[in-house]
Amino acid sequence: MNNEKISSLELIAALSDQSGVTKKTATAFMRQFMTTVEDALLRDGTVKIKGLGTFKITWNESRTSVNVQTGERYEIVGHNKITFLPDDELRDIVNRPYAHLEAVDIEGNTIGKPEVHHEDEHLKRFSEQATEIMSIISDLQGVQPKEIAQPASTVAPIVEKTTVPEESVIPEKIAEAPVSQVVAPVVEALVVEIPVVEAPVIESVPETKVIEQPVVDVKEPVLQPEPIVEIPKENFAAVSQTDDKISEARLVERMAAQPVKKSKKWLWITLIIIALLIIGAILCYLFCPYFQTTQKPVAPQIAKTAVAPVAVATKPDTTVQVATTAAPEPTKPVDIFDQPREYKEFITTETTTAGSRLTLLSLKYYGHKVFWVYIYEANKDKIHNPSVIPVGTKINIPKLDPALIDKHDARSFQKASELQTLYTK
Amino acid sequence: MNNKELIAELARSLELPKEKVSGLLEITIAAMAEELSNGNSVNMQGFGFFEARRKEERLSVNPRTKVRTLIPPKQVVVFKPSNLLKDKVKESPRHE
Numbered sequence: 001m002n003n004e005k006i007s008s009l010e011l012i013a014a015l016s017d018q019s020g021v022t023k024k025t026a027t028a029f030m031r032q033f034m035t036t037v038e039d040a041l042l043r044d045g046t047v048k049i050k051g052l053g054t055f056k057i058t059w060n061e062s063r064t065s066v067n068v069q070t071g072e073r074y075e076i077v078g079h080n081k082i083t084f085l086p087d088d089e090l091r092d093i094v095n096r097p098y099a100h101l102e103a104v105d106i107e108g109n110t111i112g113k114p115e116v117h118h119e120d121e122h123l124k125r126f127s128e129q130a131t132e133i134m135s136i137i138s139d140l141q142g143v144q145p146k147e148i149a150q151p152a153s154t155v156a157p158i159v160e161k162t163t164v165p166e167e168s169v170i171p172e173k174i175a176e177a178p179v180s181q182v183v184a185p186v187v188e189a190l191v192v193e194i195p196v197v198e199a200p201v202i203e204s205v206p207e208t209k210v211i212e213q214p215v216v217d218v219k220e221p222v223l224q225p226e227p228i229v230e231i232p233k234e235n236f237a238a239v240s241q242t243d244d245k246i247s248e249a250r251l252v253e254r255m256a257a258q259p260v261k262k263s264k265k266w267l268w269i270t271l272i273i274i275a276l277l278i279i280g281a282i283l284c285y286l287f288c289p290y291f292q293t294t295q296k297p298v299a300p301q302i303a304k305t306a307v308a309p310v311a312v313a314t315k316p317d318t319t320v321q322v323a324t325t326a327a328p329e330p331t332k333p334v335d336i337f338d339q340p341r342e343y344k345e346f347i348t349t350e351t352t353t354a355g356s357r358l359t360l361l362s363l364k365y366y367g368h369k370v371f372w373v374y375i376y377e378a379n380k381d382k383i384h385n386p387s388v389i390p391v392g393t394k395i396n397i398p399k400l401d402p403a404l405i406d407k408h409d410a411r412s413f414q415k416a417s418e419l420q421t422l423y424t425k
Numbered sequence: 426m427n428n429k430e431l432i433a434e435l436a437r438s439l440e441l442p443k444e445k446v447s448g449l450l451e452i453t454i455a456a457m458a459e460e461l462s463n464g465n466s467v468n469m470q471g472f473g474f475f476e477a478r479r480k481e482e483r484l485s486v487n488p489r490t491k492v493r494t495l496i497p498p499k500q501v502v503v504f505k506p507s508n509l510l511k512d513k514v515k516e517s518p519r520h521e
Contacts, residue, residue, distance in 0.1 A: 006466065
């Protein structure tokens, strides 16, 4: 970004440079342009200039205002003013550095974020509770090792049993309440958390399978036992990892028993997904050779017929081949658009004059301005800047595949405009 | 006045063929667009001043759906008429 002020003098110099007219003519043109626009603006109230924009006169209603210094009220009389609305073309050219940016829906993001936050909160709460339980249990063990040692009971019974005996120790009672309170949320937290741990496991399993399938072509029953072994393992691993903080092994075992039951349901879902993926892969594999064999020969042949129909006429063999191979191939236009273009045959050669534009040549020979990119591609060695062509340049107009310059086809348009954005950078 | 009329008018007063005038006009505008996209401003003495300005990103709220949207920054062309032209327009009778 260089913030220079370009005066009309420099603009006139550039104009005479690029168009080949004398400076005198360019000056006269510029002056006449400004006065004509001005006159027309005053006469009609609106002037539309293609590629630049629209000048318009709008009426500002009279209104009262206040002088800030004296506090006096005064009226601004109604008057005309000029508004300028840049043309789409100019707007896009100037906005090119930011053209890739798009409006972002903030709401969508903020909806997504709290979910992640919730998980964190659960984890945080869980680890807090775990440390709490640990401290409580260690307290209990320190005070009454006998009662805690009772094995096959849940945590709730422990609380009950501690209450049943005589009201011997006072600190023990204080410990009771927090234990029963804390245990319930822990179970909740675990249940909420386990699906989160499982999700990535399920995703990763089918992914690796997909990669394997095309190469080895493994059968379904062989694959099925694998995930059965894998998933429970990972579940246990994940659960035990998160539960490591809790020293009490019993707690972990009881809580881990629940998710294992749940994971069976997940197993079935993963098996179904894997089966579907295998079927998809087989279908793909069946169609693959078809693509590989047809794509290669069709592309060059089309190029031959398109570029040199005369040559094809003398060789009937190739035309027959094209007819047979191209007919069942629906991806024919795709090949034309994707293959690199070669320009060997030319319709004619044009010598540029003042005011010649590639777009105008394209309009003349191909029926639409957008296909100027192909003329540019064919004459890249002579043209440095597609928007500035020196007068007297000999431009070869290439002969193109009719599908490439079909102005009724959206694809050819899209391709041309893609190229256009590429070259006008 | 539209582009066609402008070219016709220019061709008549400059005594040049229309094709030539339209070519000159296109080159002028292309040159202006080039300068503007390079961050330069174009000053046409006695007419006005074209400038590319950066509009910062902003938050907009759809009043109906209350969806908040982040509008990215952009570069826009602004035109400031010269004082001469501004005064002429100001004194002109009201249109419409």
